[in-house]
Amino acid sequence: MANSHTPRIGILGGGQLGKMLCQAGADWHLPIHILEENHSFPAANYATVFHRGNFRSKADVLEFGRKMDIVTIEIEHIDTAALHQLVAEGVKVYPQPEIIDLIKDKGLQKQFYADEGIATSDFSRFANAAEVRDAHAAGTLSLPFVQKARTGGYDGQGVAVIREAAELTDKLLDCPCVVEDLVDIAKELAVIVTRTPSGNISVFPTVEMEFHPTANLVEFLICPAAIGSDTDVRAARLAMEVAEKMGIVGLLAVELFLTPTGEILVNEVAPRPHNSGHHTIEACMTSQYEQHLRAIMDLPLGPTDLVRPGAMINLLGAEGHNGPAVYAGWANLLAIPEVYPHLYGKAETRPFRKMGHVTALGDTIAMARERATRAKEAVQIITR
Numbered sequence: 001m002a003n004s005h006t007p008r009i010g011i012l013g014g015g016q017l018g019k020m021l022c023q024a025g026a027d028w029h030l031p032i033h034i035l036e037e038n039h040s041f042p043a044a045n046y047a048t049v050f051h052r053g054n055f056r057s058k059a060d061v062l063e064f065g066r067k068m069d070i071v072t073i074e075i076e077h078i079d080t081a082a083l084h085q086l087v088a089e090g091v092k093v094y095p096q097p098e099i100i101d102l103i104k105d106k107g108l109q110k111q112f113y114a115d116e117g118i119a120t121s122d123f124s125r126f127a128n129a130a131e132v133r134d135a136h137a138a139g140t141l142s143l144p145f146v147q148k149a150r151t152g153g154y155d156g157q158g159v160a161v162i163r164e165a166a167e168l169t170d171k172l173l174d175c176p177c178v179v180e181d182l183v184d185i186a187k188e189l190a191v192i193v194t195r196t197p198s199g200n201i202s203v204f205p206t207v208e209m210e211f212h213p214t215a216n217l218v219e220f221l222i223c224p225a226a227i228g229s230d231t232d233v234r235a236a237r238l239a240m241e242v243a244e245k246m247g248i249v250g251l252l253a254v255e256l257f258l259t260p261t262g263e264i265l266v267n268e269v270a271p272r273p274h275n276s277g278h279h280t281i282e283a284c285m286t287s288q289y290e291q292h293l294r295a296i297m298d299l300p301l302g303p304t305d306l307v308r309p310g311a312m313i314n315l316l317g318a319e320g321h322n323g324p325a326v327y328a329g330w331a332n333l334l335a336i337p338e339v340y341p342h343l344y345g346k347a348e349t350r351p352f353r354k355m356g357h358v359t360a361l362g363d364t365i366a367m368a369r370e371r372a373t374r375a376k377e378a379v380q381i382i383t384r
């Protein structure tokens, strides 16, 4: 579709999510531009044009965005002052900068849910650790609770679960924070919603995060989630309600908690492609990446139906290995049927660094999960 009317699409950030957006864009020969610090990032070699710069710098974002018709993001930790200015200058920025501002700050995000009557855990906001301790001493804050840094958190960093008084001295984060009730979680779910500028909306099938029985780590993402159809419908409705109330254009990944009594609470959202949507590349009729591009160009959204049950695992750097990455056992992994690996091309591995992912499909979730497990055991990301 690349011709003189094809919009120039600029993506802020060149990580694996940016790479997979480039891959989806390549099917339609879309010109995709990436702004990132250097060529070692996953998306650098897959962009139509790579622009060297820093998405945290106002000057760099402005210079990059002025050359684009549509600007989007693959990470929310960016300079939004520049994005507001680009909108004023007539560039389309999706997700909209005010939504990025809202989501970047967990304090503002929780307040939005409270103001809009969206179900979420009860919370208070504090300026630092001393204020949290004072509230506990005064009896206005009771244990246990979950403390989250208002800004800058990622993949569980910036989250402290405080169960005992002793942890108030050695575990509290000393920064502006949100303190939430500790939710009794039966399952963690995620629903990815997509919305176009004209207000068309689509929703991907609900995903369930399965935790490792002993280590407190997400082991698999599975789709469809093992929940009743009533819960499924409520999860999808709640996620769509959040997207509509925000008025977002593009993808919105909505992370949810299901409680033992069947209540569904919004944990947090991400305004971009998400880890919980990787499987859509092979398991759904349209991938989250293509759907995002359709949305920001105001094109018809694709069908999101599940083609086959899927299980997704992240490929993490092996413990004790720091340095240039080597993928041992690659041929063994490829011998497993219906296993689709994606490597992000990060030059250096570190223990538990996300180096890639594998989606496994099967006739049933059990079959997909078994294949994903074999894939994970087959490959080791190490250094020589």
Ligand code: ADP
Pocket: 121, 146, 148, 153, 154, 155, 156, 157, 158, 159, 180, 181, 182, 183, 184, 185, 188, 255, 267, 268
């Ligand atoms: P991040 O943005 O770093 O991913 P999250 O807000 O998703 O942080 O929290 C990380 C994990 O901590 C969640 O997946 C969940 O397991 C746990 N968690 C977060 N908030 C709560 C809560 N209020 N009650 C219980 N567990 C929580």
